[in-house]
Amino acid sequence: MSQLGICANIENERSIDMGSTSTVSELSSARPATRFDRRLAKILEHATAIFCEKGYEGASMRDLSRASGMSLAGLYYYFESKEKLLYLIQKDLFTTVMELLRERLKDVSDPEVRVRTFIQNHVEFFLSKPKAMKVLSHEDDVLSDELGKEIAALKRQYYHSCADLIEVLKRDKNLDLNSRAAVMSLFGMINWLHTWYNLRVDGTPRVLATEISDIFLRGIYSAPRQ
Protein backbone atom coordinates (compact mmCIF):
# COMPACT_ATOMS: atom_id res chain seq x y z
CA MET A 1 0.00 0.00 0.00
CA SER A 2 2.11 2.83 -1.25
CA GLN A 3 1.48 6.21 0.25
CA LEU A 4 1.62 9.45 -1.57
CA GLY A 5 4.48 11.54 -0.26
CA ILE A 6 2.06 14.36 0.07
CA CYS A 7 3.65 16.02 3.03
CA ALA A 8 7.16 16.14 1.70
CA ASN A 9 7.50 19.39 -0.13
CA ILE A 10 5.18 22.34 -0.67
CA GLU A 11 6.71 22.98 -4.05
CA ASN A 12 4.89 19.93 -5.32
CA GLU A 13 1.72 21.82 -5.04
CA ARG A 14 0.37 24.82 -6.88
CA SER A 15 0.26 27.99 -4.90
CA ILE A 16 -3.06 29.33 -3.80
CA ASP A 17 -4.03 31.58 -6.64
CA MET A 18 -4.12 35.14 -5.41
CA GLY A 19 -5.37 36.52 -8.70
CA SER A 20 -8.80 35.00 -8.25
CA THR A 21 -11.60 35.88 -5.90
CA SER A 22 -9.72 34.34 -3.06
CA THR A 23 -10.65 34.26 0.55
CA VAL A 24 -7.77 36.50 1.34
CA SER A 25 -8.97 39.18 -1.02
CA GLU A 26 -12.36 38.96 0.61
CA LEU A 27 -10.77 39.33 4.00
CA SER A 28 -9.09 42.49 2.87
CA SER A 29 -12.26 44.04 1.43
CA ALA A 30 -11.40 43.70 -2.25
CA ARG A 31 -7.99 45.31 -1.80
CA PRO A 32 -5.61 44.41 -4.61
CA ALA A 33 -3.02 41.79 -3.93
CA THR A 34 -0.42 43.29 -1.66
CA ARG A 35 2.64 42.22 0.17
CA PHE A 36 0.33 41.29 3.03
CA ASP A 37 -1.71 39.04 0.76
CA ARG A 38 1.34 37.38 -0.65
CA ARG A 39 2.75 36.76 2.78
CA LEU A 40 -0.52 35.35 4.03
CA ALA A 41 -0.80 33.09 1.02
CA LYS A 42 2.63 31.73 1.71
CA ILE A 43 1.79 31.14 5.33
CA LEU A 44 -1.36 29.30 4.32
CA GLU A 45 0.69 27.05 2.09
CA HIS A 46 3.05 26.22 4.88
CA ALA A 47 0.14 25.70 7.24
CA THR A 48 -1.48 23.30 4.82
CA ALA A 49 1.72 21.29 4.64
CA ILE A 50 2.16 21.21 8.38
CA PHE A 51 -1.45 20.34 9.08
CA CYS A 52 -1.22 17.61 6.47
CA GLU A 53 1.91 16.17 8.02
CA LYS A 54 1.04 16.32 11.69
CA GLY A 55 -2.70 16.83 11.71
CA TYR A 56 -4.29 20.06 12.89
CA GLU A 57 -4.06 19.22 16.60
CA GLY A 58 -0.64 17.67 16.33
CA ALA A 59 0.77 20.63 14.46
CA SER A 60 1.84 23.58 16.57
CA MET A 61 2.20 27.21 15.73
CA ARG A 62 5.89 26.75 16.51
CA ASP A 63 6.02 24.10 13.78
CA LEU A 64 4.51 26.63 11.41
CA SER A 65 6.89 29.31 12.59
CA ARG A 66 9.87 27.07 11.86
CA ALA A 67 8.52 25.95 8.50
CA SER A 68 7.71 29.46 7.32
CA GLY A 69 10.74 31.18 8.77
CA MET A 70 8.58 33.80 10.46
CA SER A 71 8.63 34.32 14.17
CA LEU A 72 5.87 32.87 16.28
CA ALA A 73 4.39 36.24 17.18
CA GLY A 74 4.91 37.64 13.71
CA LEU A 75 2.47 35.09 12.34
CA TYR A 76 -0.36 36.67 14.32
CA TYR A 77 -0.12 39.86 12.32
CA TYR A 78 -1.70 37.93 9.46
CA PHE A 79 -4.53 36.03 11.13
CA GLU A 80 -6.21 35.91 14.48
CA SER A 81 -5.81 32.31 15.53
CA LYS A 82 -4.74 28.81 14.60
CA GLU A 83 -8.36 27.93 14.10
CA LYS A 84 -8.76 30.80 11.67
CA LEU A 85 -5.92 29.34 9.66
CA LEU A 86 -7.72 26.08 9.17
CA TYR A 87 -10.92 27.92 8.36
CA LEU A 88 -9.20 29.98 5.66
CA ILE A 89 -7.67 26.89 4.10
CA GLN A 90 -10.90 24.92 4.06
CA LYS A 91 -13.06 27.78 2.92
CA ASP A 92 -10.79 28.55 0.02
CA LEU A 93 -10.78 24.92 -1.07
CA PHE A 94 -14.53 24.54 -1.02
CA THR A 95 -15.25 27.83 -2.75
CA THR A 96 -12.63 27.20 -5.41
CA VAL A 97 -13.65 23.67 -6.26
CA MET A 98 -17.29 24.73 -6.49
CA GLU A 99 -16.46 27.69 -8.68
CA LEU A 100 -14.45 25.47 -11.02
CA LEU A 101 -17.31 23.00 -11.11
CA ARG A 102 -19.77 25.74 -11.98
CA GLU A 103 -17.59 26.78 -14.92
CA ARG A 104 -17.18 23.22 -16.16
CA LEU A 105 -20.88 22.46 -15.99
CA LYS A 106 -21.89 25.62 -17.84
CA ASP A 107 -21.91 24.06 -21.27
CA VAL A 108 -22.83 20.52 -20.29
CA SER A 109 -26.41 19.35 -20.35
CA ASP A 110 -26.27 15.56 -20.58
CA PRO A 111 -26.96 14.14 -17.08
CA GLU A 112 -24.31 11.43 -17.30
CA VAL A 113 -21.68 13.79 -18.59
CA ARG A 114 -22.53 16.20 -15.82
CA VAL A 115 -21.87 13.51 -13.21
CA ARG A 116 -18.63 12.60 -14.94
CA THR A 117 -17.72 16.25 -14.95
CA PHE A 118 -18.32 16.48 -11.23
CA ILE A 119 -16.06 13.51 -10.58
CA GLN A 120 -13.38 14.77 -12.91
CA ASN A 121 -13.44 18.24 -11.42
CA HIS A 122 -13.11 16.84 -7.92
CA VAL A 123 -10.39 14.33 -8.73
CA GLU A 124 -8.30 16.73 -10.79
CA PHE A 125 -8.65 19.63 -8.41
CA PHE A 126 -7.78 17.70 -5.30
CA LEU A 127 -5.07 15.55 -6.81
CA SER A 128 -3.40 18.78 -7.86
CA LYS A 129 -3.46 19.73 -4.18
CA PRO A 130 -3.10 16.44 -2.33
CA LYS A 131 -2.03 18.04 0.91
CA ALA A 132 -5.00 20.33 0.94
CA MET A 133 -7.23 17.40 0.14
CA LYS A 134 -6.05 15.61 3.20
CA VAL A 135 -6.50 18.68 5.40
CA LEU A 136 -10.02 19.15 4.09
CA SER A 137 -11.21 15.63 4.73
CA HIS A 138 -9.13 14.72 7.74
CA GLU A 139 -9.93 17.87 9.72
CA ASP A 140 -13.55 17.69 8.84
CA ASP A 141 -15.03 18.22 12.28
CA VAL A 142 -12.43 20.33 14.03
CA LEU A 143 -13.79 23.86 13.67
CA SER A 144 -16.39 25.03 16.12
CA ASP A 145 -18.81 27.92 16.56
CA GLU A 146 -19.40 30.27 13.63
CA LEU A 147 -16.34 29.21 11.69
CA GLY A 148 -17.36 25.57 11.87
CA LYS A 149 -20.92 26.39 10.88
CA GLU A 150 -19.76 28.23 7.81
CA ILE A 151 -17.52 25.41 6.64
CA ALA A 152 -20.25 22.87 7.35
CA ALA A 153 -22.60 24.91 5.19
CA LEU A 154 -20.09 24.96 2.34
CA LYS A 155 -19.66 21.22 2.71
CA ARG A 156 -23.40 20.70 2.59
CA GLN A 157 -23.56 22.87 -0.51
CA TYR A 158 -20.90 20.80 -2.19
CA TYR A 159 -22.67 17.61 -1.18
CA HIS A 160 -25.88 18.86 -2.72
CA SER A 161 -24.21 19.89 -5.92
CA CYS A 162 -23.34 16.22 -6.35
CA ALA A 163 -26.54 14.73 -4.99
CA ASP A 164 -28.64 16.88 -7.29
CA LEU A 165 -26.67 15.68 -10.32
CA ILE A 166 -27.26 12.07 -9.29
CA GLU A 167 -30.93 12.76 -8.77
CA VAL A 168 -31.30 14.20 -12.27
CA LEU A 169 -29.46 11.23 -13.72
CA LYS A 170 -31.62 8.84 -11.72
CA ARG A 171 -34.74 10.37 -13.18
CA ASP A 172 -33.29 10.59 -16.66
CA LYS A 173 -32.42 6.91 -16.70
CA ASN A 174 -35.35 5.74 -14.62
CA LEU A 175 -33.09 4.20 -12.04
CA ASP A 176 -34.34 2.65 -8.85
CA LEU A 177 -31.51 3.11 -6.40
CA ASN A 178 -30.78 4.34 -2.93
CA SER A 179 -29.54 7.82 -3.81
CA ARG A 180 -28.00 8.45 -0.44
CA ALA A 181 -25.95 5.28 -0.43
CA ALA A 182 -24.90 5.96 -3.99
CA VAL A 183 -23.84 9.55 -3.38
CA MET A 184 -22.01 8.68 -0.19
CA SER A 185 -20.29 5.76 -1.80
CA LEU A 186 -19.10 8.07 -4.53
CA PHE A 187 -17.82 10.57 -1.97
CA GLY A 188 -16.07 7.71 -0.20
CA MET A 189 -14.34 6.71 -3.40
CA ILE A 190 -13.19 10.19 -4.34
CA ASN A 191 -12.32 11.39 -0.86
CA TRP A 192 -10.25 8.30 -0.10
CA LEU A 193 -7.97 9.02 -3.02
CA HIS A 194 -5.45 10.96 -1.00
CA THR A 195 -4.62 7.86 1.03
CA TRP A 196 -3.50 5.80 -1.90
CA TYR A 197 -2.97 7.82 -5.05
CA ASN A 198 0.46 7.58 -6.55
CA LEU A 199 1.11 9.31 -9.86
CA ARG A 200 3.71 6.77 -10.98
CA VAL A 201 1.46 3.80 -10.35
CA ASP A 202 -2.03 5.11 -10.90
CA GLY A 203 -1.77 7.36 -13.91
CA THR A 204 -2.99 10.92 -14.29
CA PRO A 205 -5.90 12.30 -12.33
CA ARG A 206 -7.90 12.42 -15.54
CA VAL A 207 -7.40 8.72 -16.24
CA LEU A 208 -8.27 7.86 -12.69
CA ALA A 209 -11.35 10.06 -12.72
CA THR A 210 -12.54 8.16 -15.76
CA GLU A 211 -11.96 4.82 -14.12
CA ILE A 212 -13.77 5.79 -10.96
CA SER A 213 -16.60 7.30 -12.98
CA ASP A 214 -16.89 4.07 -14.93
CA ILE A 215 -17.07 1.86 -11.85
CA PHE A 216 -19.56 4.12 -10.18
CA LEU A 217 -21.83 4.80 -13.15
CA ARG A 218 -21.90 1.25 -14.33
CA GLY A 219 -22.65 0.22 -10.79
CA ILE A 220 -25.70 2.42 -10.56
CA TYR A 221 -26.84 1.80 -14.12
CA SER A 222 -27.08 -1.89 -13.39
CA ALA A 223 -29.56 -1.15 -10.65
CA PRO A 224 -33.07 -2.38 -11.27
CA ARG A 225 -35.00 -0.02 -13.52
CA GLN A 226 -38.32 1.44 -12.46
Next chain:
Amino acid sequence: MSQLGICANIENERSIDMGSTSTVSELSSARPATRFDRRLAKILEHATAIFCEKGYEGASMRDLSRASGMSLAGLYYYFESKEKLLYLIQKDLFTTVMELLRERLKDVSDPEVRVRTFIQNHVEFFLSKPKAMKVLSHEDDVLSDELGKEIAALKRQYYHSCADLIEVLKRDKNLDLNSRAAVMSLFGMINWLHTWYNLRVDGTPRVLATEISDIFLRGIYSAPRQ
Protein backbone atom coordinates in the same frame (compact mmCIF):
# COMPACT_ATOMS: atom_id res chain seq x y z
CA MET B 1 -25.56 15.52 5.88
CA SER B 2 -26.52 13.92 9.11
CA GLN B 3 -23.72 12.71 11.29
CA LEU B 4 -23.75 9.61 13.37
CA GLY B 5 -23.64 10.54 17.02
CA ILE B 6 -20.81 8.13 17.40
CA CYS B 7 -18.99 9.94 20.16
CA ALA B 8 -21.93 10.45 22.45
CA ASN B 9 -22.04 7.43 24.66
CA ILE B 10 -19.87 4.37 25.04
CA GLU B 11 -22.87 2.30 26.00
CA ASN B 12 -23.98 2.43 22.38
CA GLU B 13 -21.16 0.18 21.54
CA ARG B 14 -20.37 -3.39 22.42
CA SER B 15 -17.60 -3.86 24.89
CA ILE B 16 -14.34 -5.26 23.73
CA ASP B 17 -14.82 -8.97 24.17
CA MET B 18 -12.43 -10.24 26.77
CA GLY B 19 -13.44 -13.85 26.33
CA SER B 20 -11.83 -14.06 22.92
CA THR B 21 -8.17 -14.10 21.96
CA SER B 22 -7.90 -10.45 22.69
CA THR B 23 -4.85 -8.30 22.54
CA VAL B 24 -5.01 -7.88 26.26
CA SER B 25 -4.84 -11.58 26.94
CA GLU B 26 -1.87 -11.77 24.63
CA LEU B 27 -0.24 -8.95 26.50
CA SER B 28 -0.59 -10.85 29.75
CA SER B 29 0.90 -14.07 28.35
CA ALA B 30 -2.35 -16.07 28.16
CA ARG B 31 -3.25 -15.26 31.75
CA PRO B 32 -6.97 -15.70 32.38
CA ALA B 33 -9.09 -12.58 32.50
CA THR B 34 -8.36 -10.77 35.71
CA ARG B 35 -9.30 -7.59 37.43
CA PHE B 36 -6.38 -6.02 35.59
CA ASP B 37 -7.74 -7.17 32.26
CA ARG B 38 -11.21 -5.95 33.03
CA ARG B 39 -9.90 -2.56 34.11
CA LEU B 40 -7.73 -2.24 31.03
CA ALA B 41 -10.60 -3.18 28.76
CA LYS B 42 -12.71 -0.47 30.31
CA ILE B 43 -9.94 2.05 29.90
CA LEU B 44 -9.60 1.08 26.25
CA GLU B 45 -13.29 1.68 25.74
CA HIS B 46 -13.08 5.10 27.25
CA ALA B 47 -9.97 5.84 25.24
CA THR B 48 -11.71 4.86 22.03
CA ALA B 49 -14.53 7.23 22.80
CA ILE B 50 -12.24 10.10 23.69
CA PHE B 51 -10.00 9.57 20.67
CA CYS B 52 -13.08 9.41 18.49
CA GLU B 53 -14.46 12.63 19.90
CA LYS B 54 -11.35 14.76 20.01
CA GLY B 55 -8.92 12.93 17.78
CA TYR B 56 -5.82 11.22 19.13
CA GLU B 57 -3.71 14.41 19.31
CA GLY B 58 -6.55 16.55 20.55
CA ALA B 59 -7.44 14.12 23.30
CA SER B 60 -5.37 14.34 26.46
CA MET B 61 -4.66 11.80 29.11
CA ARG B 62 -6.45 14.16 31.48
CA ASP B 63 -9.55 13.81 29.29
CA LEU B 64 -9.25 10.06 29.62
CA SER B 65 -8.71 10.34 33.35
CA ARG B 66 -11.87 12.37 33.72
CA ALA B 67 -13.88 10.08 31.45
CA SER B 68 -12.76 6.89 33.17
CA GLY B 69 -12.79 8.17 36.71
CA MET B 70 -9.26 6.92 37.31
CA SER B 71 -6.49 9.26 38.30
CA LEU B 72 -4.05 10.45 35.70
CA ALA B 73 -1.12 8.57 37.19
CA GLY B 74 -3.24 5.52 37.93
CA LEU B 75 -3.85 5.00 34.26
CA TYR B 76 -0.17 4.29 33.70
CA TYR B 77 -0.33 1.14 35.78
CA TYR B 78 -2.19 -0.43 32.87
CA PHE B 79 -0.17 0.66 29.86
CA GLU B 80 3.07 2.41 29.12
CA SER B 81 2.03 5.38 27.07
CA LYS B 82 -0.69 7.21 25.22
CA GLU B 83 0.70 5.83 22.01
CA LYS B 84 0.46 2.30 23.35
CA LEU B 85 -3.23 2.92 23.97
CA LEU B 86 -3.86 3.71 20.35
CA TYR B 87 -1.78 0.73 19.28
CA LEU B 88 -3.79 -1.63 21.47
CA ILE B 89 -7.06 -0.30 20.11
CA GLN B 90 -6.01 -0.52 16.48
CA LYS B 91 -4.35 -3.89 16.79
CA ASP B 92 -7.37 -5.42 18.43
CA LEU B 93 -9.63 -4.08 15.70
CA PHE B 94 -7.55 -5.39 12.83
CA THR B 95 -6.94 -8.80 14.34
CA THR B 96 -10.59 -9.22 15.28
CA VAL B 97 -12.04 -8.20 11.92
CA MET B 98 -9.61 -10.50 10.13
CA GLU B 99 -10.39 -13.40 12.41
CA LEU B 100 -14.11 -12.91 11.84
CA LEU B 101 -13.52 -12.74 8.12
CA ARG B 102 -11.52 -15.97 8.18
CA GLU B 103 -14.39 -17.70 9.93
CA ARG B 104 -16.98 -16.36 7.53
CA LEU B 105 -15.00 -17.34 4.45
CA LYS B 106 -14.37 -20.88 5.64
CA ASP B 107 -17.36 -22.42 3.94
CA VAL B 108 -17.62 -20.03 0.99
CA SER B 109 -16.05 -20.90 -2.32
CA ASP B 110 -17.86 -18.80 -4.92
CA PRO B 111 -15.64 -15.81 -5.79
CA GLU B 112 -18.47 -13.31 -5.90
CA VAL B 113 -19.95 -14.49 -2.64
CA ARG B 114 -16.52 -14.29 -1.07
CA VAL B 115 -16.24 -10.62 -2.06
CA ARG B 116 -19.73 -9.96 -0.76
CA THR B 117 -18.75 -11.70 2.45
CA PHE B 118 -15.72 -9.46 2.83
CA ILE B 119 -17.83 -6.36 2.41
CA GLN B 120 -20.51 -7.61 4.75
CA ASN B 121 -17.99 -8.59 7.41
CA HIS B 122 -16.36 -5.20 7.25
CA VAL B 123 -19.57 -3.19 7.23
CA GLU B 124 -21.22 -5.15 10.00
CA PHE B 125 -18.16 -5.30 12.21
CA PHE B 126 -17.34 -1.64 11.97
CA LEU B 127 -20.86 -0.33 12.11
CA SER B 128 -21.24 -2.24 15.35
CA LYS B 129 -18.25 -0.24 16.61
CA PRO B 130 -18.56 3.13 14.87
CA LYS B 131 -16.30 4.92 17.28
CA ALA B 132 -13.56 2.38 16.85
CA MET B 133 -14.03 2.58 13.11
CA LYS B 134 -13.35 6.26 13.18
CA VAL B 135 -10.30 5.85 15.38
CA LEU B 136 -8.92 3.19 13.05
CA SER B 137 -9.24 5.18 9.87
CA HIS B 138 -8.77 8.69 11.19
CA GLU B 139 -5.62 7.93 13.15
CA ASP B 140 -4.16 5.88 10.38
CA ASP B 141 -0.68 7.39 10.30
CA VAL B 142 -0.13 8.49 13.87
CA LEU B 143 1.90 5.63 15.33
CA SER B 144 5.62 5.59 14.76
CA ASP B 145 8.55 3.22 15.18
CA GLU B 146 7.86 -0.43 15.91
CA LEU B 147 4.26 0.10 16.98
CA GLY B 148 3.48 1.90 13.76
CA LYS B 149 5.22 -0.75 11.70
CA GLU B 150 3.17 -3.48 13.27
CA ILE B 151 -0.12 -1.74 12.66
CA ALA B 152 0.93 -0.90 9.10
CA ALA B 153 1.66 -4.58 8.54
CA LEU B 154 -1.77 -5.56 9.82
CA LYS B 155 -3.33 -2.97 7.60
CA ARG B 156 -1.42 -4.31 4.60
CA GLN B 157 -2.56 -7.81 5.49
CA TYR B 158 -6.16 -6.68 5.59
CA TYR B 159 -5.76 -4.87 2.30
CA HIS B 160 -4.38 -8.00 0.69
CA SER B 161 -7.17 -10.16 2.04
CA CYS B 162 -9.50 -7.96 0.00
CA ALA B 163 -7.28 -7.48 -3.04
CA ASP B 164 -6.75 -11.21 -3.37
CA LEU B 165 -10.49 -11.83 -3.37
CA ILE B 166 -10.95 -9.26 -6.12
CA GLU B 167 -8.13 -10.80 -8.10
CA VAL B 168 -9.72 -14.26 -7.93
CA LEU B 169 -13.04 -12.78 -8.99
CA LYS B 170 -11.39 -10.91 -11.81
CA ARG B 171 -9.92 -14.12 -13.14
CA ASP B 172 -13.08 -16.09 -12.60
CA LYS B 173 -15.15 -13.62 -14.57
CA ASN B 174 -12.47 -12.69 -17.07
CA LEU B 175 -12.66 -9.05 -16.15
CA ASP B 176 -10.34 -6.43 -17.56
CA LEU B 177 -10.15 -3.82 -14.88
CA ASN B 178 -7.67 -1.80 -12.91
CA SER B 179 -7.58 -3.91 -9.75
CA ARG B 180 -5.88 -1.27 -7.67
CA ALA B 181 -8.41 1.43 -8.47
CA ALA B 182 -11.21 -1.03 -7.87
CA VAL B 183 -9.92 -2.24 -4.52
CA MET B 184 -9.17 1.24 -3.34
CA SER B 185 -12.51 2.53 -4.46
CA LEU B 186 -14.14 -0.23 -2.48
CA PHE B 187 -12.09 0.66 0.59
CA GLY B 188 -13.09 4.27 0.08
CA MET B 189 -16.74 3.32 0.07
CA ILE B 190 -16.62 1.14 3.13
CA ASN B 191 -14.22 3.23 5.16
CA TRP B 192 -16.19 6.42 4.56
CA LEU B 193 -19.26 4.90 6.15
CA HIS B 194 -18.55 6.24 9.60
CA THR B 195 -18.92 9.80 8.33
CA TRP B 196 -22.48 9.40 7.18
CA TYR B 197 -24.13 6.25 8.42
CA ASN B 198 -27.30 6.76 10.39
CA LEU B 199 -29.23 3.71 11.49
CA ARG B 200 -32.59 5.47 11.33
CA VAL B 201 -32.06 6.69 7.78
CA ASP B 202 -29.85 4.10 6.19
CA GLY B 203 -31.15 0.80 7.46
CA THR B 204 -29.21 -2.05 9.04
CA PRO B 205 -25.57 -2.66 8.30
CA ARG B 206 -26.55 -5.82 6.46
CA VAL B 207 -28.87 -3.96 4.10
CA LEU B 208 -26.26 -1.33 3.50
CA ALA B 209 -23.55 -3.90 2.89
CA THR B 210 -25.74 -5.44 0.21
CA GLU B 211 -26.32 -2.08 -1.45
CA ILE B 212 -22.68 -1.19 -1.47
CA SER B 213 -21.78 -4.67 -2.72
CA ASP B 214 -24.30 -4.29 -5.53
CA ILE B 215 -23.00 -0.93 -6.67
CA PHE B 216 -19.43 -2.11 -6.52
CA LEU B 217 -19.85 -5.50 -8.12
CA ARG B 218 -22.10 -4.31 -10.88
CA GLY B 219 -19.64 -1.54 -11.49
CA ILE B 220 -16.77 -3.91 -12.02
CA TYR B 221 -18.80 -6.53 -13.87
CA SER B 222 -19.67 -3.96 -16.50
CA ALA B 223 -16.01 -3.50 -17.22
CA PRO B 224 -14.85 -4.67 -20.62
CA ARG B 225 -14.34 -8.44 -20.70
CA GLN B 226 -11.03 -9.92 -21.80
Next chain:
DNA sequence: TGCAAATTATAACGTACGTTCGATAGAGTG
Protein backbone atom coordinates in the same frame (compact mmCIF):
# COMPACT_ATOMS: atom_id res chain seq x y z
C1' DT C 1 15.66 62.21 3.47
C1' DG C 2 12.34 61.95 7.14
C1' DC C 3 8.33 60.22 8.89
C1' DA C 4 4.45 57.29 9.49
C1' DA C 5 2.70 52.94 8.85
C1' DA C 6 3.55 48.23 8.35
C1' DT C 7 5.92 44.45 9.81
C1' DT C 8 8.69 41.66 12.81
C1' DA C 9 10.62 39.55 16.86
C1' DT C 10 11.80 38.98 21.97
C1' DA C 11 9.88 37.92 26.00
C1' DA C 12 6.36 36.58 28.55
C1' DC C 13 1.61 35.09 29.98
C1' DG C 14 -1.44 31.59 31.61
C1' DT C 15 -2.29 27.14 30.77
C1' DA C 16 -1.68 22.41 29.44
C1' DC C 17 0.81 18.24 28.12
C1' DG C 18 2.67 13.09 28.84
C1' DT C 19 4.91 10.89 32.20
C1' DT C 20 7.32 9.64 36.71
C1' DC C 21 8.07 9.08 41.69
C1' DG C 22 7.11 7.83 46.12
C1' DA C 23 3.74 7.15 49.59
C1' DT C 24 -0.18 4.76 50.83
C1' DA C 25 -4.26 1.94 50.53
C1' DG C 26 -6.28 -2.29 49.11
C1' DA C 27 -6.32 -7.15 48.06
C1' DG C 28 -4.79 -11.73 48.61
C1' DT C 29 -2.61 -15.52 51.07
C1' DG C 30 -0.45 -18.44 54.59
Next chain:
DNA sequence: CACTCTATCGAACGTACGTTATAATTTGCA
Protein backbone atom coordinates in the same frame (compact mmCIF):
# COMPACT_ATOMS: atom_id res chain seq x y z
C1' DC D 1 -2.90 -11.20 61.85
C1' DA D 2 1.31 -10.18 59.24
C1' DC D 3 3.31 -9.94 55.10
C1' DT D 4 3.60 -9.31 50.21
C1' DC D 5 2.02 -7.87 46.06
C1' DT D 6 -1.19 -5.04 43.48
C1' DA D 7 -3.31 -0.89 42.66
C1' DT D 8 -4.02 4.01 43.30
C1' DC D 9 -3.10 8.78 43.60
C1' DG D 10 -1.07 13.56 44.86
C1' DA D 11 2.54 16.08 43.55
C1' DA D 12 5.84 17.14 40.61
C1' DC D 13 8.95 17.00 36.48
C1' DG D 14 10.39 18.90 32.14
C1' DT D 15 8.42 20.51 28.33
C1' DA D 16 5.14 22.56 25.23
C1' DC D 17 0.99 25.08 23.87
C1' DG D 18 -1.74 29.36 21.67
C1' DT D 19 -1.58 33.91 22.22
C1' DT D 20 -0.36 38.84 23.69
C1' DA D 21 2.31 43.10 24.69
C1' DT D 22 5.68 45.95 23.40
C1' DA D 23 9.81 47.46 21.42
C1' DA D 24 12.55 47.33 17.34
C1' DT D 25 13.04 47.17 12.50
C1' DT D 26 11.62 47.61 7.79
C1' DT D 27 8.99 49.51 4.09
C1' DG D 28 6.64 52.92 1.46
C1' DC D 29 5.80 57.51 0.20
C1' DA D 30 5.92 62.61 -0.07
